[in-house]
Amino acid sequence: MSDGMLAGRRIMITGAARGLGRQIASAAAAAGAQLVLSDILQDELATTAAALRGEGHAVEDLYIDQADPDSIEQGMARVAADGPLDGLVNNAALATNVGGKTMHEYDQDLWDRVMQVNVRGVWLMTRAAVPLLKGGDRRGKVVNMASDTALWGAPRLMAYVASKGAVISMSRAMARELGSDNICVNVVAPGLTRVEATEYVPQERWDYYAAGRSLAGEQQADDVDGTVLYLLSGWSDFVSGQVIPVNGGFVFN
Known part of the structure; x- marks a missing residue:
């Protein structure tokens, strides 16, 4: 289905070293995209990039x-030196070990760090x-990765939920501002997905999702990539400002 749908398109994916970002990169490559991958995890990113080049x-x-x-300014200057982009997937986020405490227990420094990475x-x-x-x-296509936690208000995850809610609202404002530049901006809001960043999530949260989904089964990274490819492709050229939850029917939008 995805073969060639991104042929000739130069797509940048942030947070691409592992997990969902790596899966999106792999799917986009299979769909014919030329990839620019970024991450703070240099060694893991190099491994991911080398594997894709090997294919x-x-x-x-x-x-x-x-x-x-x-770092953003310098990195994007390097990207610009090699030519234009057709799409940007803002997948990088601080998600590991940012939950587990109530709003009264939350550390202010961690709050600020989450907002720096996930929103700013x-x-x-x-x-x-x-x-x-x-x-x-x-x-041009911008796909911002949010989370369905911002749609149902997951407890004990305050900074992450707030940051992903901000991404949703910010994306709608971006869609309004960038439409005149011929750029679409949309949001994908995955549910709890089995990747490295969610290894710390307690079992009761996995059970809660499993019980609440319309579709049975644990969510995997490859459940999400097709929606991202659609939003990067020409098939979505009249779609902007939208939030698409991909969570097996745990949250309806």
């Missing part, structure tokens, strides 16, 4: 610390990518 795909990889505006980082990455996305023959 014959065109892949660039670079270090970007999304909490550091200078998405804004700065998108802002830096806009000149590379506009002006082409086809629409």
Whole structure:
């Protein structure tokens, strides 16, 4: 189904070293995209990029610390030096070990760190990518990865939930502002997905999701990538400002 749907498109994916980002990168490569992958996890990113190159795909990889505006600026300058982009997937986020405490117990420094990476980082990455996305023959695509936790208000995960709610609201504002630049901005909100970043999640949360889904089964990374590819492709050229939960029917939007 996805073969060739991104052929000739240069797509940047952040947080691509492992987990959901790695799965999206693999699917986009299989769909014909030329990839620019970034992450703070340099060794794991190099391994992911090397594996995709070994399969014959065109892949660039670079270090970007999304909490550091200078790192974003320098990294995106390198991306720009090699040409325009057709799509940006803002997948990088701080998700590991950010939950488990009530709003009264939450550490302020951790709150600030989550907001730096998950909210400010998405804004700065998108802002830096806009000149590379506009002006082409086809629409530029921005896909911001949120979470269905922001749609149902998951407890004991306050900063993460707030950050992903901000991503949803910010994306709608971006869609309004960037439409005149021929850029679509949409959001994918996955449910609890079995990847490295969720290894710390307690079993009761997995059980809660399993009991509440319309579709049986534990969510895997490859349950999400098809929706992302659709939003990066020409098939979604008249879709912007939308939030698509991909969670097996745990939350309806």
